[in-house]
Amino acid sequence: MSGKLFAIGTGPGSSDLITVRGARVLAGLDILYAPAAKKGGDSLALSIVREYLSADVMIKSRHFPMSADAGAKESAWDAIADEMAADVCSGAQVGFITLGDVMLFSTWVFLLARLQGRIPLEIIPGVTSFSCIAARTAFPLAMEQQSMAVMSCTADESLLTEALQRHECVVLMKVYGRFEQVRALLGRLNLLPHALLMSSASLPDEQCVRRLADWDAEQPLSYFSTILVNKRWLAETAVLPELCACLE
């Protein structure tokens, strides 16, 4: 069998929200690269997929620096891409996992840019955090002629403002560290009743805030927090589906 690299989106968090294809490919891997946010740190993505791995898979946790130092990041990506390419060319079935979908706000794209054309590879998409949050909270994304913007809260506030003004539905990712500014912006635009925040969607520590106006910003917020805004729906009145009894 010739070597190949598989980039696999793990989905939002719960192990059974990975695709059937992703689970099958994981079971056949010789080597799995897992991103670790801190040096020597745990990988949430690895904990999601562990149940699907074969007993003799080699796991290579690799640190992807988050620093602003572009040179440090590029060197790290270069080194990991070279190591992956060498593994594939030795004939191994090699995997790389990322949270959510693999082509949206993902480190994978930096590796792809270095590996495309060099080795055989296959990309397996995953469920995004915002699809999961919409499902868990019964709070819809865009419909019919409506539109949706997916924004990083690290973007300029003017861009966030424009997106919130122009689109019926807005997904605000990377809220962590910017919660107060984003809440103030939603308040100025009268959008707080139309917004909800979810952390760690589908995981045991999942948390949902449907009244953002009342949330105590001093409380710790998970790194994996996202705000959904939908101007046509009210965050508070959407009933949590699992709490409903059969009424007829």
Add this chain to the structure above:
Amino acid sequence: MSGKLFAIGTGPGSSDLITVRGARVLAGLDILYAPAAKKGGDSLALSIVREYLSADVMIKSRHFPMSADAGAKESAWDAIADEMAADVCSGAQVGFITLGDVMLFSTWVFLLARLQGRIPLEIIPGVTSFSCIAARTAFPLAMEQQSMAVMSCTADESLLTEALQRHECVVLMKVYGRFEQVRALLGRLNLLPHALLMSSASLPDEQCVRRLADWDAEQPLSYFSTILVNKRWLAETAVLPELCACLE
């Protein structure tokens, strides 16, 4: 066991791009509602999930009118929602399937609006068509501080223009019937080299157009066609991953 309704996103087309949870839930259903675009017509969603169903599941194909007649649509949704609620309250495990993700541009939300609070229900997210297209073509969506807009080509051209001007990445859904207008718009904005079209992503009749400028618009276009735009990448130079040999 008490009755429950499960709304399940099937993913973009290939059966193994559904989630593991979706596949497991499908296997335990008593009744499956499948949308049929035409009266008596086939359901692509049903063909995707058929391999996961138990032998004795009852399949209820239901027609969702696409017409502009709001009254006809509302009556159809009311009737189907009432039928689902009655099935759940009789104790059945009931499923409803939609292509892609279940909360984005999906008929499900019209049923949800009628059923929320009436019956126990669970929503299982799915992989979107645009995540699948990005993966199949190795053409990325947004990264880092960038943003992505997801638009329906049935929206006003002024809204499409604004989205294409303001976001690094734009997903243009529902291209069918509007291809020429959308291509002309991309041409005026000098975005044709940064756009690709994919039809029936992950299905046997999958088709990818990386040179939109040269595409003969007289050729038939699949109903399931989407255009991805990414201003930072060129559609033509992205190498199809499966064609690469090991070069090192």
